[in-house]
Each structure stands twice: as C-alpha cells, then as structure tokens.
Amino acid sequence: MDRNRWHDRYDAPDSPLARRLATVRERVRLALDDSPPGPLGVVSLCAGQERDLLDVPPGHPRREDVRARLVELDPHNVDAAREAVRSAGLAQVEVVAADASLLDHYAGMAPADIVLLCGVFGNITDRDIERTVDACTQLCATGGRVIWTRNRKSPDRVPLICRWVEERGFEREWVTDEQQFRSVGVHRFRGRSRPLRPGERVFTFLGYDRLRSATRARDRRPGRPARPTLSDRPVGSVELAGSMRPGVGSVGFVSAVGPVGVVSAASRSPCAPRAGAPLRR
Numbered sequence: 001m002d003r004n005r006w007h008d009r010y011d012a013p014d015s016p017l018a019r020r021l022a023t024v025r026e027r028v029r030l031a032l033d034d035s036p037p038g039p040l041g042v043v044s045l046c047a048g049q050e051r052d053l054l055d056v057p058p059g060h061p062r063r064e065d066v067r068a069r070l071v072e073l074d075p076h077n078v079d080a081a082r083e084a085v086r087s088a089g090l091a092q093v094e095v096v097a098a099d100a101s102l103l104d105h106y107a108g109m110a111p112a113d114i115v116l117l118c119g120v121f122g123n124i125t126d127r128d129i130e131r132t133v134d135a136c137t138q139l140c141a142t143g144g145r146v147i148w149t150r151n152r153k154s155p156d157r158v159p160l161i162c163r164w165v166e167e168r169g170f171e172r173e174w175v176t177d178e179q180q181f182r183s184v185g186v187h188r189f190r191g192r193s194r195p196l197r198p199g200e201r202v203f204t205f206l207g208y209d210r211l212r213s214a215t216r217a218r219d220r221r222p223g224r225p226a227r228p229t230l231s232d233r234p235v236g237s238v239e240l241a242g243s244m245r246p247g248v249g250s251v252g253f254v255s256a257v258g259p260v261g262v263v264s265a266a267s268r269s270p271c272a273p274r275a276g277a278p279l280r281r
C-alpha cells in the first residue's frame with residue numbers, strides 16, 4: 001500500500017488503526033507522566049507522519065521537556081510530519097528524512113527515554129525484528145521504554161517479539177489484550193544501554209504485502225522444513241540480506257525474507273492468543 005495513503009486509515013473513526021493509534025498515544029502519555037524530571041529523549045523509527053507523539057496536549061507538564069528525533073524516509077510523510085510539528089509548536093522535535101534502519105541517525109539522541117517502533121515489525125522479516133529488538137539495547141536508556149506495535153496475523157509474532165525483547169533485559173510493562181488484532185506493547189529497559197554502533201543497519205523495510213507474499217513463496221519451497229527454526233545467524237550482524245533504495249524507501253529483495261517459524265516455547269508465552277479466541281481487527 002502507498003505509504004501516504006496508509007496514514008489516511010487513521011482518519012476513519014473507530015478503524016482498527018485508529019484504535020491502535022489511540023492506544024499508542026495513551027501509552028506515550030503514561031510513559032511521559034512516569035518519566036523522571038528533566039529532559040526527555042524520544043526517538044521514533046519509521047515515524048510516518050508522526051501522529052503518536054504530537055498528541056501530547058498543550059499544557060502537559062512534560063511537553064516542554066520532550067526532545068525528539070523522528071526518522072522517516074518518505075518525503076511526503078516527512079513534510080506532513082514537519083508541518084504537524086510546526087503547528088503543534090514543538091520546537092525540540094526534529095524530523096529527519098533518512099533511513100531509520102541505520103543507527104547513525106540516532107547519534108546524540110540515544111539512549112532515549114522512549115523508543116517508538118510503531119508500524120515497523122509487521123513490515124520486516126523475523127531476523128530483522130530480532131536485530132531491531134537487539135538494537136533497542138543501544139537506543140533505549142536504562143529505565144526507558146520501547147513502545148512497539150505488531151499485528152497478530154497468523155503466525156502470531158507477538159509472543160516471539162515479547163520473548164526477544166525480554167531476553168535482552170526489558171521487562172514487560174503492558175501488552176494489549178490477546179484478542180486485539182493490532183497489538184501494542186510497552187517494554188521497560190532494566191539492563192545497561194550499550195554504546196551506539198554507527199554503521200549498523202538493522203532492518204530492510206519490505207512492507208506488509210511484500211513480506212506476506214515472500215513468506216508464502218518461501219513456505220511453498222520444496223524441502224522446506226515443516227517447522228523452521230528461528231534466526232539462523234547471529235543477531236547484531238551488520239550484513240544486510242536485501243538492498244536499500246535510498247530516496248524511494250527501503251524495499252528489500254524478496255530473498256531477504258528469513259525464517260518464519262514460531263518455536264513452541266514462544267507459543268506458550270502469555271502473549272499468545274488463546275486457541276479459538278476470535279481476533280478483533
């Protein structure tokens with residue numbers, strides 16, 4: 001789907017995406033309320049038109065403390081986000097037109113108090129989700145929060161994401177009800193932030209449709225094991241399976257798709273949907 005039109009779905013009242021946005025905004029506000037006094041750093045990866053953060057109402061006690069960097073590649077979205085920032089009068093929020101997968105763009109901002117990863121995990125491979133989660137130990141400050149989203153389309157990746165995040169020193173603060181198709185999660189970092197590693201690229205943004213068709217094609221491949229394993233190469237590797245097309249977006253080659261299985265331990269996670277429970281879309 002066109003990356004600008006994607007945002008229009010936010011404007012349909014009570015659409016699943018609008019409900020997700022409301023949840024993210026609420027979680028951002030709660031995170032701001034709960035953050036220690038002083039400057040508050042926020043980074044947003046693939047920020048889109050940045051609707052999550054700009055909701056902080058005038059008069060919110062932490063509004064003036066927020067210093068944010070929003071990284072977005074699509075020029076139309078960048079313009080929209082800049083315009084929204086300008087009209088919201090948020091002087092300390094910068095919108096950077098760049099590839100959010102490259103960690104260099106967070107220099108001077110990381111580790112941040114809030115890391116927004118909304119609308120990303122449903123568009124990248126499992127391997128890249130894990131790399132991005134791993135990079136959160138560089139992006140997020142001790143005591144800070146990662147606010148993330150992911151749909152629960154089968155195979156549900158929410159349990160896996162929770163597991164990967166929690167293996168890296170994050171504590172689960174909140175995850176939407178299992179029956180919500182569009183999940184939002186909040187994890188708080190209890191570990192020690194690692195120094196930022198410039199030059200590291202952590203994902204290739206395939207987009208939802210490409211990811212789905214590539215996953216299906218991969219599943220049809222002869223000889224494919226019925227129940228694949230998780231990542232088959234080390235997390236944190238800088239090697240990129242696909243290529244980037246700067247200025248156009250970061251659509252990778254189909255071959256970038258990695259393993260798509262879910263281990264049984266992950267499916268037993270408390271975030272896993274109950275058998276037969278209807279999903280609200």
Ligand SMILES: C[S@@+](CC[C@H](N)C(=O)[O-])C[C@H]1O[C@@H](n2cnc3c(N)ncnc32)[C@H](O)[C@@H]1O
Pocket residue numbers: 003006045046047048049050051052071072073074077098099100101117118119120205249250
């Ligand atoms: C699904 S939208 C989510 C936008 C926003 N975070 C939200 O939740 O409303 C994904 C966004 O990522 C942007 N994008 C895709 N690849 C990117 C990249 N490599 N770097 C920065 N932005 C990218 C798209 O242009 C699009 O605005």
